[in-house]
Amino acid sequence: MKDIEEGKKKGANNSALKKRYIKYLALGIVLVPVILCIALLIRVGVLEKYIKDNLAINQKVSDVSSGEYASNNTNTVNNVGEVGLVETSPSTYEEDNTYQEYNGIVKVCITFDDGPSANTDAILDILDDYGIKATFFVNGHEDYKDELVRIAEEGHTIGMHSYSHSYRTVYKNLDSFADDLYEIQSYIKDTTGVTSTIYRFPGGSSNHVSNVAMEDCIDYLHAKGIEYYDWNASGNDAVVGGASVNTIVNNVMNQVAACKDDTIIILLHDTGDKKTTVEALPIIIEKIADMSNVAFVPITEDVKPVHHIESNN
Template sequence: MKALKYIKIMLITLFIVLFWFLLIAKDNNIKGASNKLTADSSDKKVIYLTFDDGPSDIITGKILDVLKENNVKATFFLIGNQINGLEDVVKRIHKEDHSIGLHTYTHKFKKVYSNKSSFINEMLQCRDKVNEVTGISPNIIRFPGGSRKRLNEEYLNAIHSCNFKIYDWNAETVDGLNPKASPNKLYRQATKNSGKISSIILLLHCDYMHKNTCSALPSIIKYYKDEGYEFKAITENTPEFYYPIGKKTFNFFDLISSYVESDC
């Protein structure tokens, strides 16, 4: 009987130790990943131009022209179902050494955010479409509308279990909400916080309606070049950057299952 009692105590102790190990590892991962962007630049000033909601026929092509003229690399977060018929645009993005990221397959918020599996499958479908056209399978992703108030610990574990890395932004224009905003207004929005941030991920868009974004882009590039920023494309080596997520009370068995459950 005493032996059985000691075995029970040892098992309980083992479970407690395992629980705290997983809890600490999980919490450190969440804290450490959310704001690592500055680690990529040290004393250098770096800007990542990122373009959502492509590809489109004319506008994405014109943006690529501007980037080529200015010898600047950028990152394009593409919507998978918009690639059909625009394969040449996607091939050009890849051929000219820009990065391609995943922005879901449909960009339909209700479908994308209906549940964790739907979100993961949207990213996998988008990646498959990019691979079909370019031969690459990128793992960099961006939430439609950004991860704020959408990303939680369960989603984060599922996303990381599929080797995806999340990239939100810390600077933006108003072109997502108001594509008809003047080029001058877009320029002011894109540059207003530059003095406060040494590493910038700038949110822009390249859908068919964003011609003013294209018009503002040369001035935005010139501004950041004059300010001494280095232009980079996001790669899988770029420190992950997503908005902080809230904590919650952990259930031990939920914590264990989150490490073994995967949709990919």
């Protein structure tokens, strides 16, 4: 009798255990996919943000001061070469006829940012071979003073591209922007005797890295009698890892062909690591020279600026 009762008890215990086991199993079957889904959604969200950040960088900034895709951090600070930023060409350009001297001749301005560098002499030799004057938007590279002097002596235009080329410094606040501007203008004047009155913003006027409203920087420049020049064709030669000669040539020529403006401002870079830019230069010059009604000119007051953004003032 006792055995039967114990057997019943055991049976009841077993069935309770079985029920509990089934309950946990069912819970597991429901919970595991839910947890996996949540983890997946979080991952997708992170990836989406990453893609959006990169797209924003690639579409909005070109000075390439640069075309680089490496960074998803829009606050990346670079001293030289704008690593992390893409200076691509914007979709809209100024349509203002103030500077019209357009008699069917398209002015082509070749511009070099970020120099002088170990490549400056090679670039100057090529320009000399073709009898072309260009524009160099320089930084305060005090190791390359001789090259800066040569740029001036050979009749090219020297523009300012900030002394430090550090986004964190240049765009910290308007005072910091003004200090850096004064520094590069004084450095160029002291080194070459030239008072530069043209400026190219690191990252271009449409950059998304500045802590200062770019309109305020523009107003500050204009109050000082300085004009800023963006670009409407770019070699995108500042991409991370470098661009091939063919890519640089194609980038420039496709944008030159598509440009409806009577002034074409081409962005290239003069930095020691960009040998392919030097190799692409004669090819670009010859292809453009083969077009009809074009003239290579350095940027001067007579050249209508290309602006990616305007100030309202």
